[in-house]
Amino acid sequence: MDALVIGAGGFVGNYLLRQLLAEGKDTGATKLPKERIRVDGCEVYDLDMGNANAVSRLLTELRPAQIYHLAAQSSVAVSWKEPELTVNVNVLGTLHLLEAVRSIPDYYPRILLVGSGEEYGRCRSDAPLTEDTALHPGNIYAVTKACQEMIGQVYARAYGMGIVMVRAFNHIGVGQTPQFVAADFALQIAEIEAGLRPPVMHVGNLSAKRDFSDVRDVVRAYTMLMERGCSGEVYNVGSGHAVAIQELLDLLLDLLLDLSRESVAVEQDMSRMRPSDTPVIQADITKLQTDTGWMPEYSLEETLHTMLDHNRRNFGIL
């Protein structure tokens, strides 16, 4: 097997499987029993990363040359309620993976560990975040991702394992749940256009600036880092640009069908405001670009258009 995606049942996993299959890779996927893989052409396995023996058995059987580790408790909100579960899945799960690989004789796969821009936490300035910026994770999810990454660095250095780590910034696309701002806005607009809700957009803090990428560009960065990233190193994966949520909203409102912008009201909703929102989060992606040559292929407008049209088709208005 060329590539195994662990935790392929989520938003990113499905895109990564498509990318790997498009690259002609013999690809496998693991998922939780309750999840579904919506991509044809890969072998699918149920795997609970909490079960160290099961992890070891599957890797011994498949011996994939590349392992993409996406399995995580990835909700910040859940991490507040279930900190122990989050540590178990994100920290012990990663340990189970690395220990399993280490214990299989003559097996030297490349491993990509997926972390998050959340690891940086409170930023002390608006400057783009380089990989050397000190981490101040502000929630338990972010702590576990920083911990996963430190474990990856220890195993890469101590055992000479081929482990590359990424810190992924906001990525958006079709299939994302509306708990994320771009998917939320794209859904609200399509619902307004379809007459399913009054012409009022409910928004949170519009001045916060974030680094948005198309999920298809993100998974392409992952496969390039898998091939060309330096072992033991951490890479930011993002667009390298900070875009205000207001701009995101404006781009979507510019795409309105049949309705004038003036006919849609925008209301700030206290429940969508986060008191501690960091004003600007922007990745410095020099290291990613230098080591892989990666460039984004989708503009933000293009991505938002795709998301909006997908919702419109679901509502039968396109």
Next chain:
Amino acid sequence: MDALVIGAGGFVGNYLLRQLLAEGKDTGATKLPKERIRVDGCEVYDLDMGNANAVSRLLTELRPAQIYHLAAQSSVAVSWKEPELTVNVNVLGTLHLLEAVRSIPDYYPRILLVGSGEEYGRCRSDAPLTEDTALHPGNIYAVTKACQEMIGQVYARAYGMGIVMVRAFNHIGVGQTPQFVAADFALQIAEIEAGLRPPVMHVGNLSAKRDFSDVRDVVRAYTMLMERGCSGEVYNVGSGHAVAIQELLDLLLDLLLDLSRESVAVEQDMSRMRPSDTPVIQADITKLQTDTGWMPEYSLEETLHTMLDHNRRNFGIL
């Protein structure tokens, strides 16, 4: 109860109990069933930090105003062999403590989490390490201590809990096991003096410089930080000086009884060399001193003399 020391069965715990009792505190201690507390005057409880319910029950019963959290899998060597155990004890144990405190109504203790200078890991320069220096932990023990600290910062900020974190550098004193260099040298010299081994000191890398403190000064820093440290903040605890292992050896050889220095040979032992030894590790303790006024009371020579004399008494040569 004024103060509870969790994990008091080790080297530092016993000194901390003595310090708290000397300060007139109503003091409790938890230990593992197999451990022994060698200090009179405090209540002793068996507690396994892996058992969240037991942690919660004991804190509900005792409601200590101050909690010193020393319970840890603190061996770097064991952390290589048992990474999962190390995560369970050091990360989940800390989570159990903080979640238990959070869940007890109207209970707002001060908590001190003990981390390690090991968290800094590979240093990129010989400059003293300030608390803002980026962490590059080089082993799983150090990773879990960095993780514990990040969790403490999250809980202090998110829930307004009174949590102070320390990064302790090398501390030495009577009672330390000879896997640590100062205790090892002090034991070898006493054995040579007692005629229990030939007059040959077996040493490792003598050029490495480390930051050594007397354990009695260290625990006094802990009690001062408990009273005066800022919640959510991290403090280095060390001497602020880097001393070469060679100097440590010379100080001990200067204390030889009845034997001339020339009569004791020094042999480098490959098994005591660590290939990746960081050349210089030195704490910047400005923050500790500014916020608490702490100053060390014991010179390195005094501490080594105490350790050596303790061994001599054990061998009946003093």
